[in-house]
Amino acid sequence: MALHFIAVLVGLAVLVWSADRFIEGSATIARYFGMPSLLIGMVIIGFGTSAPEMVVSALAAYQGNPGLGLGNAYGSNISNIALILGVTALISPIAVHSQVLRKELPILTAVTAAAAWQLQDGAVTRVEAIVLLFLFGVVMAWNIRQGMKKQPDTLGREIEQSLEVKTLPMSKAVFSLIAGLVLLIASSRLLVWGAVEIALAFGVSDLVIGLTIVAVGTSLPELASSLAAVRRNEHDIAIGNVLGSNLFNTLAVVGIAGVIQPIAVDAKVFSRDVVVMAVLTISLFAICYGFRGRPGRITRLEGSLLLLSYIGYITYLVITTFS
Numbered sequence: 287m288a289l290h291f292i293a294v295l296v297g298l299a300v301l302v303w304s305a306d307r308f309i310e311g312s313a314t315i316a317r318y319f320g321m322p323s324l325l326i327g328m329v330i331i332g333f334g335t336s337a338p339e340m341v342v343s344a345l346a347a348y349q350g351n352p353g354l355g356l357g358n359a360y361g362s363n364i365s366n367i368a369l370i371l372g373v374t375a376l377i378s379p380i381a382v383h384s385q386v387l388r389k390e391l392p393i394l395t396a397v398t399a400a401a402a403w404q405l406q407d408g409a410v411t412r413v414e415a416i417v418l419l420f421l422f423g424v425v426m427a428w429n430i431r432q433g434m435k436k437q438p439d440t441l442g443r444e445i446e447q448s449l450e451v452k453t454l455p456m457s458k459a460v461f462s463l464i465a466g467l468v469l470l471i472a473s474s475r476l477l478v479w480g481a482v483e484i485a486l487a488f489g490v491s492d493l494v495i496g497l498t499i500v501a502v503g504t505s506l507p508e509l510a511s512s513l514a515a516v517r518r519n520e521h522d523i524a525i526g527n528v529l530g531s532n533l534f535n536t537l538a539v540v541g542i543a544g545v546i547q548p549i550a551v552d553a554k555v556f557s558r559d560v561v562v563m564a565v566l567t568i569s570l571f572a573i574c575y576g577f578r579g580r581p582g583r584i585t586r587l588e589g590s591l592l593l594l595s596y597i598g599y600i601t602y603l604v605i606t607t608f609s
Contacts, residue, residue, distance in 0.1 A: 290483040297477030298503035300469055301338050305507045308466030309334030314459035329429055332530030335511060338504035339531075339539045341474040346492070347543040351482055355543035356410070356551065357496020358504060359535040360559050363398075364497075365505040366528045366535075367566040368596030374512045374524055375589025382574045382582040383440040384522040386432050390529045391571045393425065394536075398567045401536050405556045415544025422537035440522050477503070493552065494607050497559060498600065505531075525574060525584075532567070554606075562599050566592075 309331055316326050339362050343355030374380060404414050485495045508527045515523035543549065574582035
């Protein structure tokens with residue numbers, strides 16, 4: 287048992303480090319080829335921060351544990367909003383000025399509603415997974431279009447400033463990209479093995495492990511990125527990390543896992559986890575959209591409420607699992 291816990295801890299640590307190297311290398315290469323900063327932020331960095339969830343869920347589905355992949359995706363979404371934004375807002379209230387992010391908020395809400403509608407019959411079939419991937423392609427096309435626009439946006443300016451801080455020579459960027467990807471896959475395999483063995487030892491489902499340990503672990507890149515962003519007063523990057531990650535998780539992560547192996551969904555997932563995810567997403571939309579021309583803002587009070595809701599969710603999950 288101790289070996290399995292060590293595998294999970296080592297897997298998570300290497301996963302976070304390799305994801306950061308992968309993002310750094312890919313963003314630098316994209317910058318060398320003249321890709322606009324906003325496009326790098328919305329596509330390259332957005333993909334990179336969700337790479338841990340994608341690889342872990344794909345491997346879990348391939349090895350016959352699709353519940354771990356589903357729990358990882360939805361658990362990460364819950365963690366991103368309630369835990370990461372809650373902690374970040376407690377440190378520094380988050381103001382949303384970017385018009386691009388204001389457009390992403392209703393898209394994420396609609397995508398969450400579509401995911402909930404799919405799960406009401408208790409399964410994610412391959413056809414439904416393909417639909418998710420198709421919607422992901424549509425969202426990516428929209429992101430690329432937004433990123434290619436020349437109009438000024440606060441998110442683009444913040445990403446430009448952030449990229450100027452992290453500059454690598456081309457050779458080091460390529461090495462960072464390749465090494466990050468290789469270690470990302472290797473650490474994911476180690477993490478999935480340890481998580482599945484722990485689930486078997488404690489007699490809980492791989493879904494629960496995915497919703498808790500694995501979800502928090504694979505969300506660590508978003509947490510580190512958001513905390514670093516608010517320290518630099520780059521609030522739009524902090525909220526943009528979460529919006530982009532949740533879109534990737536809901537569409538691409540679940541879609542990839544479902545195409546590899548159809549997912550049978552426990553009724554509790556729809557009545558418990560999807561409801562929590564949907565309520566948090568709607569709350570985020572209401573808080574951050576910014577009505578009547580005013581910028582949205584997550585205050586310290588709202589951050590504390592988000593964090594308390596996460597603690598309450600995890601507590602309820604543990605109690606109902608082991609009771």
